[in-house]
Amino acid sequence: MIRRLIAIIALVYLLGFVLYTLTLPRPLEDMKTDAIVVPTGAPGRIDRGLALIAAHQAKRLLISGAAPGVRPIDLSIKYKVPLSVFACCVDLGHEAVDTRSNGAETAKWVGDHGYKSVRLVTSDWHMARARMELDAALGSDVTVVDDGVQGDAELGVLLVEYNKLLLRRVALWLGFGQ
Numbered sequence: 001m002i003r004r005l006i007a008i009i010a011l012v013y014l015l016g017f018v019l020y021t022l023t024l025p026r027p028l029e030d031m032k033t034d035a036i037v038v039p040t041g042a043p044g045r046i047d048r049g050l051a052l053i054a055a056h057q058a059k060r061l062l063i064s065g066a067a068p069g070v071r072p073i074d075l076s077i078k079y080k081v082p083l084s085v086f087a088c089c090v091d092l093g094h095e096a097v098d099t100r101s102n103g104a105e106t107a108k109w110v111g112d113h114g115y116k117s118v119r120l121v122t123s124d125w126h127m128a129r130a131r132m133e134l135d136a137a138l139g140s141d142v143t144v145v146d147d148g149v150q151g152d153a154e155l156g157v158l159l160v161e162y163n164k165l166l167l168r169r170v171a172l173w174l175g176f177g178q
Contacts, residue, residue: 020162024124025148033058033145034115039102039130040065042123044149049121050081052147053089058119060089064105065096099126100168100177103133110142117143124148125158129165136172 027048036058038049046063053061063075072086096105110118118138122130127148134144153161171177 016166017159017162020128020165021158025127025146026124027149028119028145028147031057031119031145033117033119033143035059035110035113035117036061036119036121036147037102037106037109037134038063038121039096039099039126040067041126042149042151044151045122046075046079048147048149050079050085050090052119052121053085054081059115060091060113062091062093062106062109064093064102064109065098066092066094068094070094099130100133102130103137106134107137110138115142117145119145119147121147121149123151123153125151125153125161129161129168132165132169132172 036049036052038045038061040046040063049061049063052058070092072090072092073083075081075090075092076083076086091109093102093105093109096102106118118134120127120131120134127146131144131146138144
């Protein structure tokens with residue numbers, strides 16, 4: 001009986017992991033939102049967010065979890081984007097240190113601006129957990145759409161992220177850290 005239960009749990013876990021990897025989000029095209037949020041981290045995220053702002057796909061962009069010393073001029077130089085874009089349309093969030101606090105930082109920023117729709121730009125393998133944290137922080141008044149940046153995560157990274165997703169989902173379900 002115990003072996004059968006362990007086998008069922010292992011099978012459900014494995015099928016869940018396969019589903020997770022098969023449903024990684026792709027870039028979202030031609031959909032305007034009030035705002036864009038990019039949690040810092042893997043390559044390609046900030047590039048994608050800045051390209052979307054340049055294409056007028058939203059009013060403003062929040063780069064959540066920027067290191068405390070990072071200034072708009074630093075990012076302007078690094079990403080070869082005019083400083084005027086940062087002056088008009090990009091905010092740097094310096095409070096977040098992890099995915100959960102990215103959600104909290106974003107929720108405060110969205111509330112301060114009164115936005116009703118947000119495009120979440122993050123790595124495809126990170127999207128499920130980032131989206132879960134953002135949804136938990138925002139509640140149901142704000143529409144969030146996924147814009148996945150294709151990553152080249154190895155199997156180990158995918159497994160770690162999937163485990164983090166499962167653990168955090170259980171924690172939220174049990175009422176921890178809401």
